[in-house]
Amino acid sequence: MYKTDNRTICKPSRRGPEHHIRYIKYLGEGSFLVDGAADLCNNLLKNGYRIAIITNGMKEVQLERISRSELSNSFEQIIVSEDAGYQKPHQGIFDYAFNKLNIQNKEKVEIH
Structure with a gap:
């Protein structure tokens, strides 16, 4: 167990x-x-860019x-x-994201 923000958290055991x-x-x-x-x-x-997140990890945790x-x-x-069935940096998760975002021209995408 450890403390964070005045709470005690139990690690999986x-x-x-x-x-x-x-x-x-x-x-x-x-x-x-x-x-x-x-x-x-x-x-x-404000400048009209589309923003999405690609994240590894457990869906329940990341969405929360x-x-x-x-x-x-x-x-x-x-x-x-x-959901994607792939983790970064595997190309599969990016292809999944492009599909979800309906992006055909991948050269106009910036990934950070």
């Missing part, structure tokens, strides 16, 4: 599924943006984290590796 469920719940509560990320995304949106972010309503799509 052999104790049973209830500990794993609690761990996943608390893991999804952590939502932290890199300095300048909100300004950058907001400026891109993004929903807690100040940017939660900024993304056209949230692509999670669990």
